[in-house]
Each structure stands twice: as structure tokens, then as C-alpha cells.
Amino acid sequence: MIEFLKGGKTLNGVKMGMTVGNLYATLGKPTNVSGEKNYGYIHYGEYRYGFTDGIINEMAIEFKLIEKPLEFSNLEYKKYDISLFENFKIKSKSKIHKVIGFVNHLQLNWKAHNGIDKDSLTLKIENGPYIVFNLYDGTVDKITIVDGHQKDLK
Known part of the structure; x- marks a missing residue:
């Protein structure tokens, strides 16, 4: 992932x-x-x-189909030449703040994307996929990429 x-x-x-x-x-x-x-x-x-x-x-x-949590142990994050390590567990009902914390720990650049569907929050990862969150319950719905949509953030 x-x-x-x-x-x-x-x-x-x-x-x-x-x-x-x-x-x-x-x-x-x-x-x-x-x-x-x-x-x-x-x-x-x-x-x-x-x-x-x-x-x-x-x-x-598709996160609604995840049966057992995706676990990531001892992920390194460097800040001011200091290495910090953290464990993450992403599951079917992971909330927005947990997933954004994971993405930020990976030091990935992202922007919120405002599209037609106002029932969801979409983050576009720089040079990568979209993360779609359900705004009704605050959980992650899916991480997805469609051919032709892997452009840099503007």
C-alpha cells in the first residue's frame, strides 16, 4: 500500500x-x-x-472490504535530522485523521480536491492516487487511481 x-x-x-x-x-x-x-x-x-x-x-x-487491518510497523519519519518511528494500523473504519496522519508520516504531499460529490472528501497525493473519505461517518472509502489522472499537484 x-x-x-x-x-x-x-x-x-x-x-x-x-x-x-x-x-x-x-x-x-x-x-x-x-x-x-x-x-x-x-x-x-x-x-x-x-x-x-x-x-x-x-x-x-476498497476499505469496506478489508477484513484484517493493514499493519505498518516502525515506519521512519525524519524531521530536523532526527529519526522518529511510529506504528500504524489502517482498517475498514479508519477515520480521516488517522489516514492523514499516516500519509503525513510518509511525508507525502497532498491537496484536498473539491469535485462534484459533496458527500466525500478527496485528497490527491502528489504523483499518486486519490484517497476518498466518506463525510457522513468520517471513514476512508478507497484509495484509487484511474489511468491518465496521475498528474502533479498544481
């Missing part, structure tokens, strides 16, 4: 632009496939890969 946040180009060894056949070769049998022959989604638990015409063009982590 950390590499996905930092670059948004790979998730579990799958790269944007790979073929669906290469996805299956990399991850094996999916837990669910939805959509049509030419477009849809392939799920591996909480990991979702969107495809069009046999090419992966979207990747996401």
Missing part, C-alpha cells in the same frame, strides 16, 4: 496498462469479476482492478 500511495503506478505487482491475462498470471484466481466482456472490475479481496478492452486502467483499495 505504501508504494501505491507514493506512486500510484503499481498495486500488488500489477501495473497500470497491463493486460488482464498478465493480471491473472500475477495474482491468480480473483475473488470476483463484474462487468461486461470489454470492461469491468476484477476483485482480489479489498483490491480492485478496472479494465477496458483487456487493459488495466484503474486500481483501488
Whole structure:
């Protein structure tokens, strides 16, 4: 998940632009496939890969599907030449402040993105994916990237 946040180009060894056949070769049998022959989604638990015409063009982590927390131990943060270490546990109901604390600890630049959906808060990670939060309960919904949306922050 950390590499996905930092670059948004790979998730579990799958790269944007790979073929669906290469996805299956990399991850094996999916837990669910939805959509049509030419477009849809392939799920591996909480990991979702969107495809069009046999090419992966979207990747996401759907937090409502996380069964056991994602744990990150002894993550280093450098400030004023001092190394600080912290542990993080991200789960299906993690709140906005916990996830932003995790992203800030990774020293990633982000900006809030105001789009059409006013029921969610979206953060755009520099050179990486979007993090979408549900404003009704303050939890993280998903981390996602769609091909063509990996631009620098302006």
C-alpha cells in the first residue's frame, strides 16, 4: 500500500496498462469479476482492478472490504535530522485523521480536491492516487487511481 500511495503506478505487482491475462498470471484466481466482456472490475479481496478492452486502467483499495487491518510497523519519519518511528494500523473504519496522519508520516504531499460529490472528501497525493473519505461517518472509502489522472499537484 505504501508504494501505491507514493506512486500510484503499481498495486500488488500489477501495473497500470497491463493486460488482464498478465493480471491473472500475477495474482491468480480473483475473488470476483463484474462487468461486461470489454470492461469491468476484477476483485482480489479489498483490491480492485478496472479494465477496458483487456487493459488495466484503474486500481483501488476498497476499505469496506478489508477484513484484517493493514499493519505498518516502525515506519521512519525524519524531521530536523532526527529519526522518529511510529506504528500504524489502517482498517475498514479508519477515520480521516488517522489516514492523514499516516500519509503525513510518509511525508507525502497532498491537496484536498473539491469535485462534484459533496458527500466525500478527496485528497490527491502528489504523483499518486486519490484517497476518498466518506463525510457522513468520517471513514476512508478507497484509495484509487484511474489511468491518465496521475498528474502533479498544481
